[in-house]
Amino acid sequence: MILKSQVEWALHCCAILSGLPEGRYLSTKALAELHGLPKEYLSKALQSLSQAGLVHTTLGPSGGYRLAKPAAEVTFLDIIEAVEGNGRTFVCNNIRANNPCRPEGYCEVGSCAIARVMWEADEAWRTKLRSVTLAELGQVLESEIPPQIWNGTFEWVLDRAG
Amino acid sequence: MILKSQVEWALHCCAILSGLPEGRYLSTKALAELHGLPKEYLSKALQSLSQAGLVHTTLGPSGGYRLAKPAAEVTFLDIIEAVEGNGRTFVCNNIRANNPCRPEGYCEVGSCAIARVMWEADEAWRTKLRSVTLAELGQVLESEIPPQIWNGTFEWVLDRAG
DNA sequence: GATAATAAGGATACCATATATCCTTATTAT
DNA sequence: ATAATAAGGATATATGGTATCCTTATTATC
Secondary structure, three states: OOOHHHHHHHHHHHHOOOOOOOOOEEEEEHHHHHHHHHHHHHHHHHHHHHHHHOEEEEEOOOOOOEEEHHHHHHHHHHHHHHHEEEEOOOOOOOOHHOOOOOOOOOOOOOOHHHHHHHHHHHHHHHHHOOEEEEHHHHHHHHOOOOOOHHHOOOOOOOHHHH | OOOHHHHHHHHHHHHHOOOOOOOEOOOHHHHHHHHOOOHHHHHHHHHHHHOOOOOOEEOOOOOOOEEEEOOOEEEHHHHHHHHHOOOOOOOOOOOHHHOOOOOOOOOOOOOHHHHHHHHHHHHHHHHHHOOEEEHHHHHEEEEEEEEHHHHHHHHHHHOOOO
């Protein structure tokens, strides 16, 4: 059970976009080049972010993407669900209903106890991811990445941002 | 990102095994019939449980499976990891290393901040699943399932247990 | 001792999905 | 008018989950 690599891509792209000055846009091409990713396929992930309303786009030359909301209002979970969907990791197929000892026509009331535990674990996962915003990520990155690389990267980015 | 259905199967099978009297064994055939599952494929999941040391097996007629430990010492996470593996849901491909602005030969120190957040979420998921044992599940099931069905099921099971 | 039922596991096939590429269309800055 | 962009449809490939079949070793029962 592994998340799509598009999730990783989307998170890194959003991290970059959150450092973009107001009103500027960054293209798929630049984001792909910056991360060493296939442009066409990365485009699908960015489209997912757009459809989820997390980023805003413009067309034409100098077009691209910017965050649609302040970085403090975009969580990891928002981004992950935009790309991966918001389904649960555990799907209950209600196999208890196959029990041959059940009376004919017996109908389950309530959810399966096993599924409930699994869904609580899913919710713990979500809760953690909902608690971290792009703004917080940006602070950590800025404190961890050597200033030379950090600044150099944003020079590179602004050079290409419309 | 969905867990294999074998995880669901293994959890339900372990729930049944945890209600089995000391020294009795239940076969793949009975477990498959009880849950309406393909016997041969369910067998793979049970083999995973066996390889993980969660269940003990015997061969020959009247052979089958029993828990290898008290139900209070077997957690949801034990069972899930036996079937699904213990890998993380987020794989970090270190795409930050593709940044063209990095100095030649620059080597990352420490893990990626994005990966760390994802792994903390994974750990929250694990922590929840590690906190629930088969013994606790058994108590919930016994309190929720109508006594007629609960008892009928274990009559059915004991009828087939070696 | 013969028989039958079982777990273990290898081989194979099928199918859904993730990954990846290519192409067309509409939009828009230059 | 031109060129660069996002959006998205179509298609191909790789991987992994699902499922079945078969063989082997073990062992309870007759």
